[in-house]
Amino acid sequence: MVLKKGSVAAGSKEAADAAIDILSENGNAVDAAVSAVFASMTSEFSLTGIAGGGAMTLSLNGRKPSAIDFFVDAVPIRKNSTFEFIEKVVDFGDATQKFRVGKGSIAVPGTLQGLLYAQKKYGKLPLDVVLEPAISYAKSGIRINRAQAYIFKLLEPIFSHDYKNNTILFKNKSIIQEGDLFKNEIFSDFLYELSREGIPFYLNDGIDIIDKFLGKDALFDKKEMLSYNVLERECVSTKIEGYDFFSNPGPSFGGSLIAFSLDLINNLKEKRLNNNLLVKIFQATENIRSRVQRNQFNIDSMQRQDILEEGFEIVNNFSRSSINDSNINGFGSTTHVSVIDRDHSCVSVTTTNGEGCGYIIPGLGIMMNNMLGEEDLNPHGFHSYLNRQRLSTMMAPSIVFKDRRPFIVLGSGGSNRLRSAIVQVLINYCFKGLSLEKSVSSDRLYVEGGVLFTEPGIEIKGDAMKMYSHSLFNEKNLFFGGVNAAAVDEAFGDARRQGSAICL
Structure with missing residues (x-):
C-alpha cells in the first residue's frame, strides 16, 4: 500500500x-x-x-x-x-x-x-x-x-x-x-x-x-x-518466524523481556501457542526478571543461551514452585x-x-x-x-520488520503489564494473521505475584492456569495496557485507554 x-x-x-x-x-x-x-x-x-x-x-x-x-x-x-x-x-x-x-x-x-x-x-x-x-x-x-x-x-x-x-x-x-x-x-x-x-x-x-x-x-x-x-543506543533485537523485532534495550527491562518471551516462543518444540502455554512463558519471563532485579545477572545477558535454557526449563517442567511472589502495580501512567x-x-x-x-x-x-x-x-x-x-523502565517502544521493511510499529502503557500486552498483540498480528483492530482488541491475560489476571474472553484451561489465584475482570480494562499500533495499511488505538488512530 x-x-x-x-x-x-x-x-x-x-x-x-x-x-x-x-x-x-x-x-x-x-x-x-x-x-x-x-x-x-x-x-x-x-x-x-x-x-x-x-x-x-x-x-x-x-x-x-x-x-x-x-x-x-x-x-x-x-x-x-x-x-x-x-x-x-x-x-x-x-x-x-x-x-x-x-x-x-x-x-x-x-x-x-x-x-x-x-x-x-x-x-x-x-x-x-x-x-x-x-x-x-x-x-x-x-x-x-x-x-x-x-x-x-x-x-x-x-x-x-x-x-x-x-x-x-x-x-x-x-x-x-x-x-x-x-x-x-x-x-x-x-x-x-x-x-x-x-x-x-x-x-x-x-x-x-x-x-x-x-x-x-x-x-x-x-x-x-x-x-x-x-x-x-543500539536496539535489543531478535528474529522470530521471518520477523525482526527491535525495541528499547538495557538498562531498561521492557524490550529485553519481550525479546526473551519471543525467543522462548520461537525455540519451543510445542508450536500450538494456547493460553496455558502462554502463561508458562510469561511466568518464565517474570522469574528471569526477578533474578535480574536481584542482581544475579545483567539485563543485557537475557539472550544468552544458558539464560534461555533456564526459561525452557521453567516452561517444560512447570509446577507451583515456578510461581514467584512480587508486588503488583495496579496502574501504569x-x-x-x-x-x-x-x-x-x-x-x-x-x-x-x-x-x-x-x-x-x-x-x-x-x-x-x-x-x-x-x-x-x-x-x-x-x-x-x-x-x-x-533508572530502568518497562517501556518498550517497538518496531517489527518483515522483508527489511516496517511491518508493525507498536508500544503500550501499563507498567509491568505492557510487555505481555505487546507480546499478545504480536502473536495475534504476526502469527495468527488477525487484523490490527482484532489483534489489539482481543482479550488479554497477565500473570504476576501468583495471580492470573484475565479479561472476560479468556477461559481457564490447562494445568498451569489452574495453579494461580484468579482475578477475572468483567470488561476490558486499562489494567491490561493500552497498545497503540500502526502498520502500513491499518492503524488502531487501544480502546482500553480510549486510543485513536488514523491511516491515510
Whole structure:
C-alpha cells in the first residue's frame, strides 16, 4: 500500500490528529511523533509531560532501527538535605496502592530534551511548525474524555496534594471531569517561546523556574538538570518466524523481556501457542526478571543461551514452585505514539510522568514526575542510589520488520503489564494473521505475584492456569495496557485507554 500521508496510533484523538497534520505538512515520522507527544501533554495531562521520561525507537527510510533513551535520572541524596516525600494511597476499587509524591519524589527529567534532540537530529520541519498543534490545544483547550476523567479521579489523592494552587485541574475543590474543557494557557505560552528559541529557552528560562520552585526540597538542582544527557543506543533485537523485532534495550527491562518471551516462543518444540502455554512463558519471563532485579545477572545477558535454557526449563517442567511472589502495580501512567510516514520511516515512542509529584509549577503549567516514589522503579528501596544513574523502565517502544521493511510499529502503557500486552498483540498480528483492530482488541491475560489476571474472553484451561489465584475482570480494562499500533495499511488505538488512530 502507498500511504498518502501516513499511519498513526496514539493515546488520544488530539495526539493522532497532530501527527497527521504534521505529515500533511510534509513532515516525517519523527516530526509527527514529536508533535503528537507534545499534544498529548494537554489531552493526556495525567499521563505525560515535559518533566517526565521516555524512550523512542525509530527507523528512517528502512534503515535498521535505533533507540533514543530519555528516561529519568536518579541522583544520590545530598548531604544534610531535607526533602519532601509523602505517601499517598490510590484506590483501584478492588485494591489500593501506595505512591510517594512531593518534591523528593522527583527524578531528573528527560522528556523535553529527548523529544527536541530527536526532532532536531532526525526531523525535517522547523520546530515552530511541529509544536503548533500542541500550542493550539493548550491555549484553546480540549474536552476531557472518559478515559482521562477516570485517571484524573483515580489520581485525585495525588493531584489534590496542592489543590489550592492547582487551578488548572481543580474548580471549587473538585477535580476536572468528563466533558469539561481543560485549558493550560501558561503551558501554551511556554511552548510558544520554546518553538521560537528551541532548547536554549528551556535550559535557561525553564530550568531556572523549576530550580526556584524546588528549592532545597528536592534531591537535585539546576546543575543536575543542565547535565542531563540524552542517550542513543543500539536496539535489543531478535528474529522470530521471518520477523525482526527491535525495541528499547538495557538498562531498561521492557524490550529485553519481550525479546526473551519471543525467543522462548520461537525455540519451543510445542508450536500450538494456547493460553496455558502462554502463561508458562510469561511466568518464565517474570522469574528471569526477578533474578535480574536481584542482581544475579545483567539485563543485557537475557539472550544468552544458558539464560534461555533456564526459561525452557521453567516452561517444560512447570509446577507451583515456578510461581514467584512480587508486588503488583495496579496502574501504569504511560502513553504511546506509533507513526509510519509515506516513505516508510517509522517511530515508536513511549512517555510517562509517573503519577505526578503533586505540584503544578507556576510559570510553566506542568506537573513534574514522581519516579523516585514508585516502588517498581526502585526495587532496592527509595533513595538508595550512591551515584547518578539512569533508572530502568518497562517501556518498550517497538518496531517489527518483515522483508527489511516496517511491518508493525507498536508500544503500550501499563507498567509491568505492557510487555505481555505487546507480546499478545504480536502473536495475534504476526502469527495468527488477525487484523490490527482484532489483534489489539482481543482479550488479554497477565500473570504476576501468583495471580492470573484475565479479561472476560479468556477461559481457564490447562494445568498451569489452574495453579494461580484468579482475578477475572468483567470488561476490558486499562489494567491490561493500552497498545497503540500502526502498520502500513491499518492503524488502531487501544480502546482500553480510549486510543485513536488514523491511516491515510
